[in-house]
Amino acid sequence: MDVMTSWLHYRVGNYGLCYNLFMQQKTPTKHRGKDKNYLTLFTSTLMLSAFTFGGGYVIVPLMRKRFVEELGWITEQEMLDIICIAQSAPGPIAVNSSLLVGYRLRGFAGAMVTLLGTVLPPLVSITVIAYFYEIVRANQIAAAALYGMQAGIAAIIADVVLTMGSNIVKGRNWGDYLIMGGAFVAALIAGISVSYIILACGVIGAVRFLWQNRRREKELT
Amino acid sequence: MLYLQLFLSFVKIGVLSFGGGYAVLPLIQEEIVRNQHWLTASEYIDVLTISQMTPGPIAINAASFVGTKMAGIPGSIVATAGCVTPSAIIISFLAWFYFKYRNQGLLQGIMSGLRPAVVALIAVAGYSLIITALWGSQAELLLSNLDWQALAILAGSFVLLRAKLIKPIAAILLSGAAGVLIHFLGN
Incomplete structure (x- = not known):
């Protein structure tokens, strides 16, 4: 900072x-x-x-x-x-x-x-x-710079994914692993819409929370 | 009609973009590139690039860009308004609720389910970004039509970023400079 x-x-x-x-x-x-x-x-x-x-x-x-x-x-x-x-x-x-x-x-x-x-x-x-944008895009030098930047941003996203992914892996929570793997397969291989995946995983998170809460209350009584 | 379409598309993106930052990438890609065809894959990456060098969140930058491209200044305003409307409504409600009850365990629960999913979705969006950067719009992904120069820039930036030697904005600028250098060397 x-x-x-x-x-x-x-x-x-x-x-x-x-x-x-x-x-x-x-x-x-x-x-x-x-x-x-x-x-x-x-x-x-x-x-x-x-x-x-x-x-x-x-x-x-x-x-x-x-x-x-x-x-x-x-x-x-x-x-x-x-x-x-x-x-x-x-x-x-x-x-x-x-x-x-x-x-x-x-x-x-x-x-x-x-x-x-x-x-x-x-x-x-x-x-x-x-x-x-269109004018700049038509300029050869600007186009060459944007061409290089496309590869640069791909590297940034790869770096972000690796950092975020390793944070999830470090959490050692099998539920999280399943959600991450499931969402990846659903989006890339099954081609399911991102909106449905987000909604489904939100519901899974809510259910998991309520279930854990209930178990904790049972342990207390 | 186009205005309404722009507004609703970005409302949809605004509603579903949990997690901040890069979490919005897969949503914009699906809605703007795949469903509406308002941007090509290559233009979409340009928007992300511009977004790194200008103020503001990616979602708002994308909304302003797509809005301007499709319908000029009014389009830009309409799309950006669509992008922030869900936030304004949901946050007002949450703020009222939170400052009243100070308890949002269920919301934290929902977030705990979304966090790993968001990582996976960004990974999928990143995968298609890399494909576009390395193969352009070619249909077949073969070693023979791989763009080796792009791969070199990508790999170089990635190593520097991983080693925390440079910040993302520096990576973008260096990659742009490398692109220009390759252009002049090629001539």
Whole structure:
């Protein structure tokens, strides 16, 4: 994370709000105790989203820094709860966690404000890129770069799968092995739709939870 | 009609994308490439590549890209709105429920069943990405029509990533540079 922060500092430099957002210690109390107003909520999530590249969990520590440390609007424990719910619900973690921050601070209206702040940067940048995509694709050098990048992204996915897979294997849970193997065979060989596999595995997880709960209660009595 | 189709396709993706990050890959691939034919396999990988270099989650990037390609700026807005609508509804409900009861054991149970499945589904999506990167759109996967240059870039990036020598964004940029280098060496 330190690398990311220093990189961001390098990127955004000394420019007002970005500076407040990403620099440690320098301006820690400027906004502290300030009104939980919509504008700060909006600009905070907008800036967080604009400087989070690649999606995924990168935004979580940045969000924690902004809302817990700098603004002091959310407690450490609440932030952990928020990350926990954001992970358990469908949808991107970045969108879910900012919705929750907004909801926690200003109810449903707050959630809509943070949603807008989070969605605008990718929406605008990708729409612009999509307009130029065909032109860029037709350029030989750009096409060569994209050709190399296709192999690069394949390597990234392979790396991600290996890391996630070995985490499951380390769990030493035969049920998990069965679900993972079953889902793989169902999707690749049987060609079953991804939606059905996700729904089925969610149901299996729920049934497993209820069954384990019941057994635990029996052991207690 | 196209707007409604865009909206509903991304609502479907939004509802089913549990697990965050790369978990959405197999869903987008199935809905956008295989069912609707809005992107080719190769264009889809380009979107993933762009997504690594721009802000925001993959799902939103894909929605904005596909929306723009199919129906311009209104399409982009409609598809992106579709992508986040399920999150907004489900999260509002969960937040209300959670801050009231602070108990979501069953939800954790559902997640415990989904986590291994999501890994398997990303693996399947990754498999077809690798096939597309190495063989393009050729029907037959033979050693003779394998793209050795792509394989070299893939293997090199993979080793550097595994050894944690570079971050994903650096891997993308290096691979792009390697592609350009090969292009000039080939001429």
